[in-house]
Amino acid sequence: MTDGRAGAEFAIRATGLTRRAGGFLLDRVDVELPTGYVLGMVGANGAGKTTTIKALLGLVTCEAGSVGLLGSDVAVRDANGSDTADRAARKERIGVVLDQPFLAPRWHVRRLGRIVGPFYSRWDQDRFDRLLRRFRVPTDGRVESLSRGQGTKLSLALALAHDPDLLILDEPTSGLDPVSRADIVDLVREFMVDERHSVLFSTHITSDLEGLADYVQILDEGTTAFRGGIDRLHEEFAYVRGVGEPDVRSASAIIGLRRSRNGFEGLIRTDDSALFGPETEITAATTDDVVVHVARSHRPTDTEEAL
Amino acid sequence: MIARFITLDLHGLLAQPMRLVVGLGFIVLFSTQITPVFAVPMAAAFTVVMVSTSFLADERGRLDILYGTLPISRTTVVLGRYASSVLVALVAVGLGDVIALIGLGLKGDAIDGGTFLLMNLVAVAILAVSLGVQLPVFFALGYTRARVAAMLPALIMLLAFTVAQSAGVLSSSGMADLWPRVSAAPVVLSVLTAAAALAVLIASALAARHVYRRRQF
Numbered sequence: 100m101t102d103g104r105a106g107a108e109f110a111i112r113a114t115g116l117t118r119r120a121g122g123f124l125l126d127r128v129d130v131e132l133p134t135g136y137v138l139g140m141v142g143a144n145g146a147g148k149t150t151t152i153k154a155l156l157g158l159v160t161c162e163a164g165s166v167g168l169l170g171s172d173v174a175v176r177d178a179n180g181s182d183t184a185d186r187a188a189r190k191e192r193i194g195v196v197l198d199q200p201f202l203a204p205r206w207h208v209r210r211l212g213r214i215v216g217p218f219y220s221r222w223d224q225d226r227f228d229r230l231l232r233r234f235r236v237p238t239d240g241r242v243e244s245l246s247r248g249q250g251t252k253l254s255l256a257l258a259l260a261h262d263p264d265l266l267i268l269d270e271p272t273s274g275l276d277p278v279s280r281a282d283i284v285d286l287v288r289e290f291m292v293d294e295r296h297s298v299l300f301s302t303h304i305t306s307d308l309e310g311l312a313d314y315v316q317i318l319d320e321g322t323t324a325f326r327g328g329i330d331r332l333h334e335e336f337a338y339v340r341g342v343g344e345p346d347v348r349s350a351s352a353i354i355g356l357r358r359s360r361n362g363f364e365g366l367i368r369t370d371d372s373a374l375f376g377p378e379t380e381i382t383a384a385t386t387d388d389v390v391v392h393v394a395r396s397h398r399p400t401d402t403e404e405a406l
Numbered sequence: 407m408i409a410r411f412i413t414l415d416l417h418g419l420l421a422q423p424m425r426l427v428v429g430l431g432f433i434v435l436f437s438t439q440i441t442p443v444f445a446v447p448m449a450a451a452f453t454v455v456m457v458s459t460s461f462l463a464d465e466r467g468r469l470d471i472l473y474g475t476l477p478i479s480r481t482t483v484v485l486g487r488y489a490s491s492v493l494v495a496l497v498a499v500g501l502g503d504v505i506a507l508i509g510l511g512l513k514g515d516a517i518d519g520g521t522f523l524l525m526n527l528v529a530v531a532i533l534a535v536s537l538g539v540q541l542p543v544f545f546a547l548g549y550t551r552a553r554v555a556a557m558l559p560a561l562i563m564l565l566a567f568t569v570a571q572s573a574g575v576l577s578s579s580g581m582a583d584l585w586p587r588v589s590a591a592p593v594v595l596s597v598l599t600a601a602a603a604l605a606v607l608i609a610s611a612l613a614a615r616h617v618y619r620r621r622q623f
Contacts (some may be wrong), residue, residue, distance in 0.1 A: 120622075153623065156474060156475060157474065158471060158474045158622070158623040159622045159623065160620070160622060187407075187477045187478055187479050187482075188477060189477075190475060190476060190477040190478075191477040193475070195475040197471065199468070200467075200468075201467065201468040201469060201471040201472040201475075202467050202469075202472065203417075203418050203421065203463050203466070203467035203469060204466055204467055205418070205421035205422060205463070206417065206418075206421055206467075207421070210417065214413070214414050214417050215414075215472075215476070217410045217413065218407070218410055218476045218477055218478060219477065241421075242467075
């Protein structure tokens with residue numbers, strides 16, 4: 100995913116992350132995020148986004164692979180739960196937001212700065228208070244009294260108040276109304292004004308990444324289906340719609356083929372465009388198209404049965 | 407960092423004032439029904455329950471993830487939780503002493519230093535055994551999956567307490583009979599009890615550190 104930027108400093112460089120848990124396999128997933136860029140990690144629920152993020156943060160054990168965060172490289176087998184001062188120090192420069200706050204429900208919002216702040220040398224209480232005011236998060240109640248959107252905004256304020264260099268967001272916009280989602284995306288944009296900053300933004304709402312992400316990584320059933328610049332994604336894939344039945348060769352080139360009474364549609368690699376005749380409509384694929392059809396390509400029987 | 411974690415941990419406990427008030431009321435009520443000095447071991451038992459609620463709060467608030475994202479190691483989390491537990495225990499037992507003294511004063515009973523010391527040693531033993539067993543289990547499995555196993559020592563001690571009470575050992579006269587048997591060397595007994603408690607807690611903390619480092623979140 101270097102796209103000509105090989106040798107740049109990486110905010111995240113993880114290779115071969117492999118983890119088997121229950122029936123789920125995270126299979127040799129690589130993650131690379133050059134410093135100063137936004138990586139959008141997309142995929143359906145259960146694709147492995149959260150597991151990958153937890154592996155990056157050392158919250159779960161991997162059977163193989165290595166994780167490098169902000170310039171440090173550690174084999175995950177050694178890194179999981181390790182107590183090196185270096186690993187703890189890296190977290191000082193990382194802000195994390197998950198889909199739900201990880202705060203005690205009974206904690207008072209106004210006291211959170213005093214609870215969490217002392218752990219960070221760069222904690223800025225004024226910035227924390229400003230962010231809460233900007234997001235209109237009520238500070239006179241307990242965490243449990245906040246709505247889902249307010250809880251996410253509170254988490255974001257906590258994640259940003261210690262001036263991190265790397266922001267890791269796991270489904271921060273999930274379940275939020277459009278205004279709250281826009282607030283969060285705007286704040287990420289502002290964060291990225293500083294070129295030392297980097298963001299890993301995991302979501303299944305791909306529209307959140309429009310105009311924001313420089314790179315995209317599509318996960319599907321624990322494997323990487325695509326990883327590269329978001330421009331390359333749009334160059335590499337196209338969307339086809341045709342009438343009737345595609346011939347065998349064309350059909351085999353369609354990723355996540357959908358048949359209907361009127362014809363067929365699906366995703367193709369742009370290199371395969373020549374397989375389709377002029378009667379077939381070929382348009383640019385959106386990120387959503389790629390995510391949906393890559394996921395569907397793994398379960399063609401289900402799709403056909405549904406039709 | 408451990409001091410900061412203790413502060414964070416105590417915030418969790420102090421965020422539940424009703425639980426503290428109910429616990430305190432229970433100690434007062436229970437000790438006045440038998441004999442006021444029992445407020446001391448009762449306070450120890452109360453501590454065991456309070457400490458378990460920290461793990462309940464971890465689970466409800468997904469605080470293990472918070473600890474995993476803070477710039478602290480998992481060892482800091484374990485040592486911090488042990489330290490805050492011991493701190494809560496010291497305050498609770500101190501409170502138990504005060505309640506016992508007030509209770510004795512209100513009843514007009516004489517204050518027997520030997521019995522007081524014995525009750526404090528019993529409290530230390532209860533704390534060491536209960537916390538020593540329950541903390542590693544909680545660290546390994548979390549509150550929901552571990553609560554029954556972790557509470558086993560406390561339940562066994564409660565059973566022993568009930569049996570002893572039925573046998574009359576825990577009556578005022580029974581206590582008076584018991585004390586001379588252990589009062590020959592109070593300093594040695596105190597030091598031995600404290601040393602044993604410390605050894606149990608250190609071994610327990612090492613075990614907890616070992617299992618918590620492998621915990622998946």
